[in-house]
Amino acid sequence: MTQPSEKALVPFVSVDNMMRLIHHVGVEQILCDLAGYVEDDFKRWELFDKTPRVASHSDVGVIELMPTSDGEAYGFKYVNGHPKNTSEGLQTVTAFGLLADVYTGYPVLLTEMTILTALRTAATSAMVAKYLAPKGADTMAMIGNGAQSEFQSLAMKAICGITSVRLYDNDPAATAKCAANLASTGLNVVICTSPEQAIEGAQILTTCTADKQCATILSDNMVGAGVHINAIGGDCPGKTELAAGILSRSDVFVEFPPQTRVEGEIQQMPEDFPVTELWQVITGAKTGRTSAEQITLFDSVGFAIEDFSALRYIRDQIKGSDFFFELDMLADPDDPRDLFGMVQRAAQ
Amino acid sequence: MTQPSEKALVPFVSVDNMMRLIHHVGVEQILCDLAGYVEDDFKRWELFDKTPRVASHSDVGVIELMPTSDGEAYGFKYVNGHPKNTSEGLQTVTAFGLLADVYTGYPVLLTEMTILTALRTAATSAMVAKYLAPKGADTMAMIGNGAQSEFQSLAMKAICGITSVRLYDNDPAATAKCAANLASTGLNVVICTSPEQAIEGAQILTTCTADKQCATILSDNMVGAGVHINAIGGDCPGKTELAAGILSRSDVFVEFPPQTRVEGEIQQMPEDFPVTELWQVITGAKTGRTSAEQITLFDSVGFAIEDFSALRYIRDQIKGSDFFFELDMLADPDDPRDLFGMVQRAAQ
Numbered sequence: 244m245t246q247p248s249e250k251a252l253v254p255f256v257s258v259d260n261m262m263r264l265i266h267h268v269g270v271e272q273i274l275c276d277l278a279g280y281v282e283d284d285f286k287r288w289e290l291f292d293k294t295p296r297v298a299s300h301s302d303v304g305v306i307e308l309m310p311t312s313d314g315e316a317y318g319f320k321y322v323n324g325h326p327k328n329t330s331e332g333l334q335t336v337t338a339f340g341l342l343a344d345v346y347t348g349y350p351v352l353l354t355e356m357t358i359l360t361a362l363r364t365a366a367t368s369a370m371v372a373k374y375l376a377p378k379g380a381d382t383m384a385m386i387g388n389g390a391q392s393e394f395q396s397l398a399m400k401a402i403c404g405i406t407s408v409r410l411y412d413n414d415p416a417a418t419a420k421c422a423a424n425l426a427s428t429g430l431n432v433v434i435c436t437s438p439e440q441a442i443e444g445a446q447i448l449t450t451c452t453a454d455k456q457c458a459t460i461l462s463d464n465m466v467g468a469g470v471h472i473n474a475i476g477g478d479c480p481g482k483t484e485l486a487a488g489i490l491s492r493s494d495v496f497v498e499f500p501p502q503t504r505v506e507g508e509i510q511q512m513p514e515d516f517p518v519t520e521l522w523q524v525i526t527g528a529k530t531g532r533t534s535a536e537q538i539t540l541f542d543s544v545g546f547a548i549e550d551f552s553a554l555r556y557i558r559d560q561i562k563g564s565d566f567f568f569e570l571d572m573l574a575d576p577d578d579p580r581d582l583f584g585m586v587q588r589a590a591q
Numbered sequence: 592m593t594q595p596s597e598k599a600l601v602p603f604v605s606v607d608n609m610m611r612l613i614h615h616v617g618v619e620q621i622l623c624d625l626a627g628y629v630e631d632d633f634k635r636w637e638l639f640d641k642t643p644r645v646a647s648h649s650d651v652g653v654i655e656l657m658p659t660s661d662g663e664a665y666g667f668k669y670v671n672g673h674p675k676n677t678s679e680g681l682q683t684v685t686a687f688g689l690l691a692d693v694y695t696g697y698p699v700l701l702t703e704m705t706i707l708t709a710l711r712t713a714a715t716s717a718m719v720a721k722y723l724a725p726k727g728a729d730t731m732a733m734i735g736n737g738a739q740s741e742f743q744s745l746a747m748k749a750i751c752g753i754t755s756v757r758l759y760d761n762d763p764a765a766t767a768k769c770a771a772n773l774a775s776t777g778l779n780v781v782i783c784t785s786p787e788q789a790i791e792g793a794q795i796l797t798t799c800t801a802d803k804q805c806a807t808i809l810s811d812n813m814v815g816a817g818v819h820i821n822a823i824g825g826d827c828p829g830k831t832e833l834a835a836g837i838l839s840r841s842d843v844f845v846e847f848p849p850q851t852r853v854e855g856e857i858q859q860m861p862e863d864f865p866v867t868e869l870w871q872v873i874t875g876a877k878t879g880r881t882s883a884e885q886i887t888l889f890d891s892v893g894f895a896i897e898d899f900s901a902l903r904y905i906r907d908q909i910k911g912s913d914f915f916f917e918l919d920m921l922a923d924p925d926d927p928r929d930l931f932g933m934v935q936r937a938a939q
Binding site for chain 2: 265308310331339358392573586
C-alpha cells in the first residue's frame with residue numbers, strides 16, 4: 244500500500260460519530276450552537292455566493308445539490324427527497340455534505356448530514372422564531388410528528404424557551420413515537436387528536452408534514468391573531484401545507500426569495516407577493532414582529548447557507564477530537580504532474 | 592456503537608483501492624473498458640438529464656459540481672480546477688464522485704475521481720479519435736506533458752493503435768517525467784524541443800496545457816491537412832490553446848454545445864460557429880471524418896455523462912471484490928420516522 248500524503252486525507256464524520264458528537268455536546272446545546280452559526284451566516288448573507296439548488300427530478304422524488312461559498316470556504320450538500328420512501332422502510336430525506344478550501348479547491352470535511360440537516364433545520368426554525376414569535380410564547384403546536392418533530396420541539400425549548408408541545412399527526416403511531424421520545428426532555432407533551440386541538444393555546448404553530456401534494460394542514464379559519472407559523476413541510480413544487488388565505492393575512496418571511504417562490508408555501512401566491520428576507524430582519528435592516536396581533540410566518544424551505552453553517556460548526560467541533568477518521572479520497576502525488584507515476588509505483 | 596443498517600452503508604473506493612483496481616485490471620484494459628462505457632452512454636445521449644456544470648469561481652480557481660442522470664442512476668462529480676496549485680505542490684485538479692439510485696435517492700457508490708477522471712478523459716479522447724482520426728494513424732504529438740499526458744498516450748495506443756508519441760512541454764522536466772513513465776509501455780517515445788518538432792509526422796495532435804490564459808500552443812500555420820486535433824486543455828472561460836484560424840479550417844466536434852461554447856476552444860468563435868455533436872457521430876446520425884484532407888478537431892471540455900460512465904464502470908467492477916470498503920454515511924433508522932429515537936438510543 245502506498246502511504247497517502249496528508250493533503251490526500253479528508254476528515255470524515257460517520258453517522259456513528261455524528262451521534263457520538265451530539266451526545267458529547269448535548270442535543271439542546273448543539274441546537275443552540277448551530278442556531279448561533281446560522282445566525283452569524285445570516286448576518287453576512289450578502290457576501291455568499293447564492294444559487295437555487297440544482298435539482299434532478301424523477302416520478303418518485305428529487306435529488307438535489309445545494310452549493311454555496313463565502314469566498315474562503317465552499318460547501319455543498321447532497322440531499323434526496325422521496326416521500327414514498329417511508330412506506331418502504333427508508334428515510335424520506337438522506338444527506339451528506341462537504342466543505343472545501345476555496346483557495347486550493349481541496350475538500351477539508353466530508354460528513355453525514357441526514358442527522359445534521361434535521362438539527363440545522365430545527366435550529367434555524369428556532370433562531371427565526373426568536374425574532375418573530377410573540378413575546379412570552381411558551382406553547383408550540385407540532386403538526387406532523389415525523390423525523391423532524393422532536394428536533395423542532397427541542398430547538399424551540401432550548402432557543403425560545405417553550406415549555407409545552409401539542410402533538411398531532413394523522414397517524415397516531417407517529418404521535419406516540421414523538422411523545423415517547425420527548426418524555427424525558429422536560430417538555431410538557433400533550434397528545435392531540437386533531438389539528439384544531441393541537442393549536443389551542445399555542446403561540447407557535449409548526450407544520451411539518453411530508454405529502455407531495457397541495458394539502459391544507461391549516462385552514463384559514465383555524466389561525467387566529469398573534470401567532471407565529473413555522474411552516475417546514477412545504478418545500479418543493481406542488482407541496483404546500485397552508486391555505487392561501489393564511490398567507491394573505493400573514494407577514495411572510497423567507498430565506499432566499501427566488502427559491503422560496505418556487506418551493507415554498509408562497510408558490511400558491513402571485514409572483515409579486517410581498518415577502519421579507521430573514522437576513523434583513525437579523526441584521527436589523529427590516530423589522531420582524533411589529534405587533535401582538537400580527538401573524539408572522541416563516542416559509543421555510545431550507546437554504547444552502549444553513550448547511551454551510553452546519554458544516555462550519557462540525558469542522559470547528561471535530562478539531563483535535565476523535566469524532567472523525569480520515570479518508571484517502573484525494574490523489575496527491577509528490578510531484579503534482581506525476582499522477583501516472585504515482586499509480587505506476589503503487590504496483591510495486 | 593450502534594450497528595448501522597445495510598442501507599446506511601455506502602461502498603467507498605479510496606485512492607489506494609482505485610490504484611489496486613487499475614493494476615488488477617491493467618491500465619490499458621481499464622482505458623479500453625472505460626471507452627466502451629463512455630461510448631455506450633454517448634449512444635443513449637438523448638435520455639440523459641443534461642445541465643451545464645455548476646461552477647463556483649474565485650480569483651485562483653473554480654469548484655464545480657457535474658450532475659447527470661439516466662433516469663435509473665444519478666451521478667455527480669465534485670472537481671476543482673486551480674492552475675496555481677501545481678506551483679504549490681498540489682494537484683491542479685482533484686475530484687471525487689458519487690452514484691445514487693434515482694428510485695430511492697440513496698447513494699450507492701462514493702469514489703475518488705482524481706485518477707478516474709484522468710482515465711475517463713483519456714478514454715474519451717481515444718474513443719473519439721477512433722471515429723475521427725485519419726485511417727492508419729500511428730503517431731501522436733503530445734503537447735503538454737503534465738498529469739494527463741501518459742493517460743492520453745496509453746489510451747491512444749490501446750484504443751487507436753498508435754505506436755509513437757512525440758512529447759513536448761515548455762518545461763523539459765515534465766517531458767522527462769512523461770518519457771520515463773512511458774519507457775516500458777511499448778510506445779516509441781520521442782522527446783521534442785519545440786511544438787513544431789513534436790507535430791512532425793503526427794496524425795493526431797493532442798494539446799493539454801494548463802495555463803488559464805488565451806494561449807496559442809498551436810498556431811495556424813503549424814497545422815497541415817488531414818490531422819485530428821484532440822484539444823484537451825481549453826476547458827474554462829479565458830483558457831484556450833489553439834489559434835482561431837485553426838478552428839476556422841477544422842470540422843469541430845463537441846460534447847455538449849451549451850457548455851463547450853462557454854468553456855472550450857470555440858469560445859473564441861461567434862455564437863453560431865458550426866459544430867457537430869459527438870453523440871450523433873457515434874450513433875451514425877452525422878458523419879465524422881469525410882476525407883483524408885479534412886482537419887477534425889475534438890474540442891474537449893469534459894462532460895458529466897463521461898463521469899457517469901466512469902462511475903457505472905467502477906460500480907460494476909467492484910461488485911464482489913475487495914476494492915472498496917463501506918462507509919457509515921447514511922442515517923437509516925429501523926422506523927424511518929424515528930431519526931431522533933435512533934440518535935437517542937445511540938447514547939445508551
